[in-house]
Amino acid sequence: MTKAQKELIAEQKKTALDVLRGLLPASSYVNIVYVGGTPAVSRFRVLQSDPVRTDGIVDLTWFVARALDMKTAKDGSLRVGGHGLNRAYTIVYGLGRALYPNGSPCTGEDCASNDHNNGDQDYTVGKIHSDGGYAFRMRLI
Ligand SMILES: [Zn+2]
Helix, strand or coil, X not given: CCHHHHHHHHHHHHHHHHHHHHHCCCCCEEEEEEEEXXXXXXXXXXXXXXXXXXXXXXXXXXXXXXXXXXXXXXXXXXXXXXCCHHHHHXXXXXXXXXXXXXXXXXXXXXXXXXXXXXXXXXXXCXXXXXXXXXXXXXXXX
16 A cells, blocks of 8 residues: 555545434434345445435435445445444444543433443433443444
8 A cells, every 4th residue: 555545544534433423413323224244244324314305315425434434335335344233333432432431421312322331320411421332323224
């Protein structure tokens, strides 16, 4: 890989992270579509319901691939090692860690953080949950 290619990849990753940060506030649903796969690899696309448009959804797959340095199939879907729909959660968790590397903010009563499942009853908005991986909810569609 040339220096120029490495720079392009780094630039695309930064852009992808910026776009995803803008589209996916903490506690958003990340919609995952299972595209197919083999016993060794599952393929997924990532979609976001667009709060602005009413005529459809935004395909975030390219941005997620760049943001998380994931491999893609010929059709652009994300390739995840392993079999089964639970592999989809690795994408959602990875997104949370990438977008909230220093922890995710509590969003109050609708907060998606796993801390609340583990007994944390403090829903103070803005409080930081230490693991950003639980910033988002997953919806398989
Ligand atoms: Zn919370």
